[in-house]
Amino acid sequence: MKVEHKFMVECLKYLLGIKSPERLKKIYTKVEPDRLDTFIMKHNLGGLFYYLYVNDAFAHIDLPPHMIQTWKTIAGKNSIQNALNDQETLHIIDNLDKNQLDYVYIKGFSIRSQCYESDYIKASTDIDLLIQKSDYPQVKSLLMGQGYEIPHSYYSRKANVKMPMEEYEKHSFEISFIKQEAAVKFIVDLQWGHSFLDQTHLFQNLYNLEALYQAAKTQEIEYKGQTIKVFSREAEFINIAFHYAFSHGFKRMQWLIDICTYLKKFEPDINFNFILKNTNPNLRKIIGILLMLYYEYSQKTKMDKKKRQQFCVDKLLPLEYGIYKKMAFRPTIDSVSDKLYLRLVKVLLPYNINDRIKVIKYLWFNIDSIKHMLGTEVKINRFLLPFHILKLFFLDIMKKRK
Secondary structure (H helix, E strand, O other): OOHHHHHHHHHHHHHOOOOOHHHHHHHHOOOOHHHHHHHHHHOOOHHHHHHHHHOOOOOOOOOOHHHHHHHHHHHHHHHHHHHHHHHHHHHHHHHHHHOOOOOEEOOHHHHHHHHOOOOOOOOOOOEEEEOOHHHHHHHHHHHHHOOOEOOHHHHHHOOOOOOOHHHHHHHOOEEEEEEEEOOEEEEEEEEOOOOOOOOOOHHHHHHOHHHHHHHOOEEEEEEOOEEEEEEOHHHHHHHHHHHHHHHOOOOOHHHHHHHHHHHHHHHHHOOHHHHHHHOOHHHHHHHHHHHHHHHHHOOOOOOOHHHHHHOOOOOOOOOHHHHHHHHOOOOOOOOHHHHHHHHHHHHHOOOOHHHHHHHHHHHHHOHHHOHHHHOOOOOOOHHHHHHHHHHHHHHHHHHHHO
């Protein structure tokens, strides 16, 4: 493990209550400040490090003044961005309530408002709403009426969508909307599932997250005089754990920090019997991996054999846990290697070998996996599909170099 990674792990432990300024100082003596600063910036952790600085985590460390000033500036920007984002959120939710459209606010704001002591620790960059698929046209109309639009250029350039947007909306599980007001950009992500263009229903069957959404209860939190609907403790934990593992491939330290912070505050309140009852082995394995990481970084007692079996982490392959653990130190930069790592993680995640084989077949031999990048008119022989996938990776490399 790189020394700046060791320093980051020690900072995470400090945040979780394992405070050892002396150990932080010892590790910092081996750190190159510029490399540490680059790591912090790539993972958007400036606000967190300013919080640690204010709370004397670095009391015995002679930090460069410019580094502290950078963290302070980022913390200030985070506070402003959160204030603007929260105001926009309340406006959108008010319109949804008036039109009797159901929603659940997930991820960013829900975690930030419930877990962190200071608002500047992290910035909410988008507004994540889980809605009913049948309500999408109405919610879309409301957002368009508030000045939002679908960023067609993003989908065509970054997501490589070649099919008509109307067709893409029918098959996708999530659509983003953007509104630009002067220098401020608001992003709303509407989500109603988790399986992208998957006509085989492979990932629905492997993780069955929709059943969890139906069984999960919601709760209401008060924020600035307005009621906001969020998931129950159990459903929120499962949702962020699945999103971190399946959508990000365990990449990015901020997501791991969010999950560990959530568990630190709410683990005693989480009904793990509900989780065991309403999740299948593949989903329980994801939860088990995140619990293993949390127990390691918070220096809690490791899972016993029974608990490892319950959460389906009793049959991890050699080095598998190490792969998940190392992924947290990779920032989300959407490079070709990141996409390859994400595919590797998706292959490893299922509990049974047969399910892993199904994922391999889907990723390399099913047209659904790249259909959005080919368009509706392109016809491809199934057995030539791996070569088209490699071609797309090659074109992606050339595009990023250019």
